[in-house]
Amino acid sequence: MPVQYISGFTVVLEVLSRFWPVWIALLIVMGASFAYKKKLALYGQLFDSGVGIVGVGICLFWLFTAIFAATISPFDPLAQIPIMKDVLPGAVEPQSGLTYLFGGDKLARDVFSRMVYGSQIVLIIAPAATGFALMVGITLGLPAGYYGGKIDTVLSFLANLVLAFPVILLFYLLVTPGIMDTPIPYGMAGVFFLFPIIFFSVLFWTRYKNRPDRLYILLGITLILGGWIYLGLVFDRDPLHIVHIDPNQLNIFVAVVFASSPGVFRIVRGLVMDIKTRDYVAAAQTRGESPWYIMLWEILPNARGPLIVDACLRIGYTTILLGTLGYFGLGLAPESPDWGTAIKDASRLLRSFIHPALPPTIALMSFVLGLNLLADSLREQSMKD
Amino acid sequence: MLSFVIRRLGTMALTMLCLTMVVFFLINLEPNLKKLAISQTEMHTSAEQLESWLVNHGYRQNFFVRYGQWLGLVPKQPVTDPATGKPAQRFSFCNDPLVSTFSGVLEGDFGCSTKFKATVASKLFPALGATGILMFWVLVVMVPISLLIGILAGMREGSRTDRVLSVASIASTATPEYVSGVIFTVIFASWLGWLNGSAASASQGITFYNFTLPVMTLAIYGIGYIARMTRASMVEVMTQQYIRTARLKGLSFGSVVVKHALRNALIAPFTVIMLQFPWLLTGVVIVEVMFRYQGFGYTLVEAAGNNDIDLLLGCSLVSVFIVLITQLISDVGYAFLNPRIRVQ
Numbered sequence: 001m002p003v004q005y006i007s008g009f010t011v012v013l014e015v016l017s018r019f020w021p022v023w024i025a026l027l028i029v030m031g032a033s034f035a036y037k038k039k040l041a042l043y044g045q046l047f048d049s050g051v052g053i054v055g056v057g058i059c060l061f062w063l064f065t066a067i068f069a070a071t072i073s074p075f076d077p078l079a080q081i082p083i084m085k086d087v088l089p090g091a092v093e094p095q096s097g098l099t100y101l102f103g104g105d106k107l108a109r110d111v112f113s114r115m116v117y118g119s120q121i122v123l124i125i126a127p128a129a130t131g132f133a134l135m136v137g138i139t140l141g142l143p144a145g146y147y148g149g150k151i152d153t154v155l156s157f158l159a160n161l162v163l164a165f166p167v168i169l170l171f172y173l174l175v176t177p178g179i180m181d182t183p184i185p186y187g188m189a190g191v192f193f194l195f196p197i198i199f200f201s202v203l204f205w206t207r208y209k210n211r212p213d214r215l216y217i218l219l220g221i222t223l224i225l226g227g228w229i230y231l232g233l234v235f236d237r238d239p240l241h242i243v244h245i246d247p248n249q250l251n252i253f254v255a256v257v258f259a260s261s262p263g264v265f266r267i268v269r270g271l272v273m274d275i276k277t278r279d280y281v282a283a284a285q286t287r288g289e290s291p292w293y294i295m296l297w298e299i300l301p302n303a304r305g306p307l308i309v310d311a312c313l314r315i316g317y318t319t320i321l322l323g324t325l326g327y328f329g330l331g332l333a334p335e336s337p338d339w340g341t342a343i344k345d346a347s348r349l350l351r352s353f354i355h356p357a358l359p360p361t362i363a364l365m366s367f368v369l370g371l372n373l374l375a376d377s378l379r380e381q382s383m384k385d
Numbered sequence: 386m387l388s389f390v391i392r393r394l395g396t397m398a399l400t401m402l403c404l405t406m407v408v409f410f411l412i413n414l415e416p417n418l419k420k421l422a423i424s425q426t427e428m429h430t431s432a433e434q435l436e437s438w439l440v441n442h443g444y445r446q447n448f449f450v451r452y453g454q455w456l457g458l459v460p461k462q463p464v465t466d467p468a469t470g471k472p473a474q475r476f477s478f479c480n481d482p483l484v485s486t487f488s489g490v491l492e493g494d495f496g497c498s499t500k501f502k503a504t505v506a507s508k509l510f511p512a513l514g515a516t517g518i519l520m521f522w523v524l525v526v527m528v529p530i531s532l533l534i535g536i537l538a539g540m541r542e543g544s545r546t547d548r549v550l551s552v553a554s555i556a557s558t559a560t561p562e563y564v565s566g567v568i569f570t571v572i573f574a575s576w577l578g579w580l581n582g583s584a585a586s587a588s589q590g591i592t593f594y595n596f597t598l599p600v601m602t603l604a605i606y607g608i609g610y611i612a613r614m615t616r617a618s619m620v621e622v623m624t625q626q627y628i629r630t631a632r633l634k635g636l637s638f639g640s641v642v643v644k645h646a647l648r649n650a651l652i653a654p655f656t657v658i659m660l661q662f663p664w665l666l667t668g669v670v671i672v673e674v675m676f677r678y679q680g681f682g683y684t685l686v687e688a689a690g691n692n693d694i695d696l697l698l699g700c701s702l703v704s705v706f707i708v709l710i711t712q713l714i715s716d717v718g719y720a721f722l723n724p725r726i727r728v729q
Contacts, residue, residue, distance in 0.1 A: 051552065157400075160400065161404060164400055164663075164709055164712075165705070165708075166663060166666045166704045168666070168667045168670045168682075169685065169701050169704060172685075172697075173408065176416075176417070178414065178416030178417050178420060179411075179414065179416065181416045182414055182415070182416065320561045323561060323563060323564075324667070327563045328674075343564070347566070347567050347570075347675060350567065350570050350571065350574070350575060354571045354576075357571065358567075358568075361563075361567050361568060364564055365559055365560050372558060373552075376551075376555055
């Protein structure tokens with residue numbers, strides 16, 4: 001039985017209608033943001049410029065695509081339907097009557113569904129890894145910048161050591177199937193995932209030292225929640241079996257955090273060295289506040305502007321890194337629908353078929369572009385103040 | 386200045402020592418050695434035979450002894466042939482000496498590639514040469530274009546040209562090599578048929594037909610970044626007092642930009658271009674694999690994929706050296722270009 005095709009125009013219409021939950025969610029969020037933009041501080045100011053609106057729009061689009069992936073995609077991203085091998089965009093699958101909107105790849109999977117599901121992998125790993133990198137970078141960068149001296153020399157040397165490693169070499173050494181048999185990734189995960197717990201504990205301790213009623217509640221929440229996630233992520237021993245991460249995803253995660261935290265460290269260190277000369281820091285020192293109180297409650301809030309901008313750019317950069325990992329077939333499973341792996345698979349067959357290559361490349365590019373535009377307009381808005 | 390350079394060179398040597406030790410440790414992890422032994426012996430060898438291969442080829446010596454041998458601080462011993470009991474060459478294809486000698490990186494011996502069955506030096510340096518040619522053309526394309534875009538955008542901040550060029554350069558920083566490579570290949574090779582989607586023939590002779598796509602792909606990611614830095618620096622210079630004075634003197638806008646602003650605005654991009662090299666290195670690996678160009682990146686991937694210990698160590702030594710030396714050049718060069726900054 002020959003495969004039926006629908007016209008190009010119908011494909012476009014169908015793709016647009018497939019994304020219906022995304023459009024509704026976008027409409028609600030963007031509408032609400034516009035209506036209350038005066039009350040939303042920095043986020044509201046983003047809606048003053050065209051660049052900002054486009055940036056927020058693209059980022060939200062991919063966020064909602066990841067959330068509603070199961071509703072949007074017509075097929076299972078791993079399902080292979082032999083008759084649909086290498087079909088061109090718009091081919092109708094005879095049994096279900098649904099369409100391979102962007103065609104099929106060499107293993108007869110739906111390119112459209114894979115692109116949609118690929119957003120899930122990127123939108124979970126990239127922001128989470130950036131978050132951990134921020135925690136590590138901030139927790140180490142604050143004392144390095146504030147105290148200077150020996151701590152600074154040692155930490156800066158270590159950071160420069162990691163930064164001198166070409167990223168690609170680092171990944172080839174740290175993300176291999178062999179390394180999963182050694183305790184190295186788990187050891188690194190054990191160290192990195194400790195930082196958020198330390199960070200929040202110190203944060204609450206310095207602030208509410210003299211108010212035990214608040215302190216015990218906040219510290220308790222931090223330790224229980226942090227410890228629970230820690231057990232689940234590092235030892236895979238979550239008693240409730242909710243927090244779970246695949247060993248190879250843990251490996252990627254750790255490698256990405258390791259590669260990007262020295263960058264955060266350098267930025268935080270520079271910002272702290274600048275801010276610690278300000279009068280309000282001197283005032284806090286005269287009041288007799290502890291050094292960690294000054295770092296966390298006086299300096300860090302005043303460094304938030306550049307850090308938010310950097311976080312946006314860094315999520316984009318992490319997305320590119322994940323794509324690089326996928327492109328070299330490191331870490332992620334070969335059938336994984338993430339964009340990098342899809343680009344790798346498709347780019348080898350460009351001579352015969354180009355349609356499986358374009359959706360993941362454009363998806364990756366647009367998401368990173370959205371983040372960069374967002375970062376750019378955030379920078380502009382925060383400079384206005 | 387001299388003492389600054391010497392101190393930096395000292396830090397550099399220490400960094401390289403630490404990094405090569407880390408790389409050495411990671412490559413010699415048990416699973417990696419197993420993989421190497423399996424790939425180097427016949428099919429279906431037993432665990433004992435794998436182990437004896439590793440022992441016979443000296444992979445079971447103490448970690449620090451082996452690291453010292455690689456560095457050239459500990460003499461390399463010839464292996465003992467288990468059949469005859471006489472000293473034998475570790476790898477016959479590398480012409481290892483039969484007597485104990487100091488021969489490591491410090492003596493200029495980079496070791497022996499198990500994948501290519503040749504000395505590392507005979508593989509690594511031609512590959513570096515090939516990558517050098519690629520890098521040269523990338524810089525020739527990238528630097529003038531990005532500086533031009535940055536200057537045009539930063540000349541009149543907030544103008545339409547500025548906004549269009551800024552968004553274009555943001556878009557180019559959002560396009561990693563594996564994305565732009567695919568898109569360019571689709572457009573120029575598959576669709577228009579103007580250019581060759583593979584640079585494999587470039588080792589015989591570089592032509593416009595086979596070399597444009599890799600150069601374009603590599604350049605595009607860097608262009609956006611350098612252009613944005615140039616723009617920021619240009620915008621800052623254009624708000625200075627001396628620019629206003631020059632304008633008030635009645636000089637034309639063009640001559641103010643060319644004679645007064647440019648020279649000051651180009652100091653910052655110099656640093657950025659130098660610091661761009663480490664990023665280009667990752668790009669080189671992607672592009673060389675994508676377009677099948679036999680250069681440094683291709684060698685690195687082959688070495689890492691086959692766990693070729695000495696070759697991978699050589700590659701990491703070279704890449705770490707490039708990163709550190711460009712950092713040094715950018716610092717020293719910045720001090721030379723900018724008389725306001727003098728290194729203490």
